[in-house]
Amino acid sequence: VLLGDLGIAQTPSTDLPGADAAEQLPDSLRPDDFGAEEITATNTTLEQLQVADWLGPLAPVALSPFFGMACLSAFAIWGGDWMSGNSLLAAAGPLKNEVVFGTFVVLTLLTSLPRMTKVSKPFAQAMDQLEAYSVIIILIVIKLFGASGSADVEAPIANVQFASFSITTDGLLAIAMAINLFVINSVKFFFEVLIWLTPIPAIDALFEVCNKLLCLGLMSLYAFSPTLATIVNLLLLTAALLIFRWANRRLTYYRTMLLDPILALVWKSYGHPSQDSFIAFARDGEPLVAKSRWRLTRTDGSWHAQRLGWLGITANEKHALKSTPEIHRGWIIHTLATSIEDGTPVHFHFSRRFDADLSGWANHLGLNLLERETSPQDTAAARAEFG
Numbered sequence: 001v002l003l004g005d006l007g008i009a010q011t012p013s014t015d016l017p018g019a020d021a022a023e024q025l026p027d028s029l030r031p032d033d034f035g036a037e038e039i040t041a042t043n044t045t046l047e048q049l050q051v052a053d054w055l056g057p058l059a060p061v062a063l064s065p066f067f068g069m070a071c072l073s074a075f076a077i078w079g080g081d082w083m084s085g086n087s088l089l090a091a092a093g094p095l096k097n098e099v100v101f102g103t104f105v106v107l108t109l110l111t112s113l114p115r116m117t118k119v120s121k122p123f124a125q126a127m128d129q130l131e132a133y134s135v136i137i138i139l140i141v142i143k144l145f146g147a148s149g150s151a152d153v154e155a156p157i158a159n160v161q162f163a164s165f166s167i168t169t170d171g172l173l174a175i176a177m178a179i180n181l182f183v184i185n186s187v188k189f190f191f192e193v194l195i196w197l198t199p200i201p202a203i204d205a206l207f208e209v210c211n212k213l214l215c216l217g218l219m220s221l222y223a224f225s226p227t228l229a230t231i232v233n234l235l236l237l238t239a240a241l242l243i244f245r246w247a248n249r250r251l252t253y254y255r256t257m258l259l260d261p262i263l264a265l266v267w268k269s270y271g272h273p274s275q276d277s278f279i280a281f282a283r284d285g286e287p288l289v290a291k292s293r294w295r296l297t298r299t300d301g302s303w304h305a306q307r308l309g310w311l312g313i314t315a316n317e318k319h320a321l322k323s324t325p326e327i328h329r330g331w332i333i334h335t336l337a338t339s340i341e342d343g344t345p346v347h348f349h350f351s352r353r354f355d356a357d358l359s360g361w362a363n364h365l366g367l368n369l370l371e372r373e374t375s376p377q378d379t380a381a382a383r384a385e386f387g
Helices: 019-024 036-048 058-063 065-078 087-091 098-116 121-149 169-197 203-224 226-266 355-365 378-384
Strands: 159-162 165-168 277-282 293-299 302-308 314-321 326-328 334-339 345-350 368-370
Touching (some): 058 065, 058 121, 058 203, 169 226, 226 277, 226 293, 226 355, 355 368
Antiparallel strands (some): 159 165, 293 302, 302 314, 326 334
């Protein structure tokens, strides 16, 4: 107004930034677009992307669940300021407690000492699976509730879309943690069983000590660098996945052969099934996969074998048995000799579940029961039955 009263013309300047400079910015860079919700969501996403803090300790925890949790609790209590950047230990309030640490130490002793001898190891191995699953639940609870309770401002939940359904990133990470622990622990459990079957007394204690030392070393690596620990964990997970199916078939085989006779003694009806079918395992590698599980069923006087997959789910592979199966008695397990539709001879192993009345069971199913033959090869055959 003053310049107009003085008669001075006004010429807009294009060299200096004016009020319309914000209008020349791209829409994605306008200041009004950065609200409190967007900033909070960005910070939440960055925190959730720190997966190394959660995936790093999974390998040592899978190798020795209670001992690994004791190490995590010790780091959370006495780690000091150099552990403050770790999301797991920062959010794991329950672990920062001396009583919790002492509890995990006691549980470690109760579950580890029985593994030192072959007599008490079966009980310890039975508890091993409960130990692994309980630790999976503990870690998932710490992840889901610890992370949500640490947020001062309620932030939008980040979702990952899969076709027609979505899942939160915390839920996806929890599933990945559970799978990671389950796979590595299952493979470790298989080698525990092999160690137990090996007739060397001190090897059980040696294996347990090495397992604890490896767990402590990996957990120390995690305390030093979660990123390096995550890389090691992914390498161990990859190796475990490569042999998981092979190990799981043999683990199911050994568990069935060892537990079936015990269950038949405790549960009488288990040793006298009423169905015209039973479970057997392929002995040979060709044409059937070695140690694969099959259900042998008699229908209208003929036999067929149906392969069982994961959790007993029926697979697509099915064979008609051309000849009547013959039972060869064994010292530890029994062998079933027959042939499939193209005439290829195959052999199955089955447990001593039916030994209370093996001849009556065989007559009921129409199986040929051959008496055990004594020969110089019997001792070697008995040692090789599990192989």
